Amino acid sequence: MSEQNVNVPQGTNDLFRKITQGPGLVSLLGVIVALVVGGLLIAATDERVIATAGYLFARPTDFFSALWNAGTQSYVALFNGSIYNSSQGFAPFLETLTVSTPLICAGLGVALAFRAGLFNIGAQGQIIIGATMAGYVGFTWNLPIVLHLLLVIIFGLLGGAIWGGLVGVLKARTGAHEVILTIMFNYVALYLLDFLMNTEAFRRPGGTNPISPVLDSSAVFPSLPDSRLHLGFLMAILLTVFVAWLLKRSTLGFELRAVGHNPAAAQTAGVNVARATILAMALAGALAGAAGVAQVAGTEKVLTAGIAGSLGFDAITVALLGRSTPWGTFFAGLLFGAFRAGAVNMQISTGTPIDIVLVVQSLIVLFIAAPPLVKAIFGLNKSKKKRAVRAETTKAGV
Template sequence: MSETGTPPAAVPAPEETRRPAGTDLLRDVLSGSWLMTVCAIVLALVIGGVLIAGADPDVQRAAGYLFARPSDFFVAVWQSVSSAYVALFQGAVFDWTAATPQRALRPITETLTISVPLILAGLGVGIGFRSGLFNIGAQGQITLGAVFASWIGFTLDLPVGAHLVVALVGGIVGGALWAAIAGVLKARTGAHEVIVTIMLNNIAIFGVLYLLTTATFRSATPQVARAVADTAMLPQLLGAPFRLHLGFPLALLAAVGVWWLMERSTLGFRFRAVGSNPHAARTAGMSVPWVTVWVMVVAGALAGLAGSMQLLGTERTLTAAIAGSIGFDAITVALLGRSKPLGTVLAGILFGAFAAGGRLMQTRTGTPIDIVLVLQSLIVLFIAAPPLVRAVFRLPAPGSRRSTSEAVA
């Protein structure tokens, strides 16, 4: 109170203690519980079931006489949704109707194969999130990693093993260099990483289109680069007809490495400190620009490794679409996994299951494969809207028990 008896005016927080815009929202999304994640997936599956039933012709016909015979409508809905999700499971995990044991086990191997680049790119995006950076450039970093790995794979003549290692390292370097551009621009000029990385994505794609017209990369097939040598390909773990390769255990090792980096190393502590509050980190003597650059380099290295795994594990030849939608799906994987290594691995496997099972779901039940994209989008929507999920499942808000006990006291 002042001498006049009036309360002093509120003093705004100094500029040095304010966090960047969007940091609080990202922290809320990434700090949610596993229960919230499970509830978001369940809610997405329920809404997806409604869409599956609505697109089914039998359900539509039964809806025409719903009030006359409601049982027909509900039976048709159950058959439509259950058959679609059963086919999704059979295509992603285990097909007990297959003629041979190999065909029965192939779905889970396809899921794990598809998950490899998703896990690696998701780990890179997650490091950026935990460090306060929105790395939207995984798509371009994956592409550059594949370009470097492709050039090394068909140009160098190295022994088995050494050729593969050099190609993988080349992919890591390619992704790291491409991400470093955004990091340096952010650190030196303040350019927003979202804008810069989106532009770099486009540059990477059109750059590959140009490279495929040059004598170095051009092959007999238009818009397809020369094939990588056998010595640079990742070895298969189970042999034909399975596609599962050495990349999956390497992705798990990368997840362990990211855990050690973020939770046990000094560099990871600096990453998390800058992500929590860059102004406080600067006050503590940390170089925020230096940390920003290194965050992007590490994130890009993981995305570049994802690109080299995609090329050397399954694709073998470089095209402009080598990254597919992996870079954007990796953002979803990182959000679903709360940017933690274990969560990212599980989220990558889940999205790999969606991709692998969606094909069988479409062929067996006629359900549009786009429903898989709808499911992924709904999961992201609910992950980004915790209050909505809590309202649907009547979950208590964070800190509600503590607030109640404090009020009573």
């Protein structure tokens, strides 16, 4: 046994340990477990499965065949509605990218705040204010095409930054908890938009419904032909690159991460914790504001009271799934965008309730938030213990 341990290169053991114990693999396994459990829930409500369960012991193959078909057909329909199908080609994938764009932007805002030790529950309000300012610039100002769109983006980011920065200021100056502040700011933003949508400045002329004029063609993101995918997705990619650079390569990013790990130690090392808190929330708000820009200037092209939907709360889930890393959040946004884009086709094709997608999303978060549970399911903890025993045995010369 000792000879086998000696012959295995240490680098190989280290690489294996990084792969099997790394957060990336654990997240992937958590998604797989959630999909399996979700498939079982789908099957449990399938009429064919229920019918064959009545004579399970007489003809078990009927039951297990129905069980397999119920789960797989739903996920095949989900894939066809979000990635590829024979009639539309990759058009569903373009829709997935469209739906993912605001999720990625808002998720980055939540993730950045998490890395700074702040719980930004206010992405919803920041999206609303960003969309409100961007939309107003878009349908009231008449400017050249490039300048107009640029100002729409700038004002959207500025609106989110102001809304998030106010929370940072109150947190830094008064010690108020950011969770309470951001939740309250969500309500303020929501009802402020409701009020504005019933004023002449925001309501479409001649109409009574709370909907704004359509944004000028010079103020919206260009879209691909025969698709809703717009250049806002490129903005999401650039913001992901920016956040990754900010956290890993910049002095400010180092300060934010230091404050997130230990504010007292960061203060002792010379970091201005109050300044870092304000900047973190302002940047997080700006990123969430970018999601509002993507909605109003990319997907919807009008401002409505429901412009944010549930994006702000979904962004928290996306950031958690991405483990608060920029690229992890990016791919988590793509995954949740695929769920959203394919859910309708899944319901139409198989009759599976669209709410099951929300259940699967919740299960994913549950398993991602509990790495020891995922490791226990796949026996990764046992492998770790075995390696520890072998290491001790080798040191003892047995």
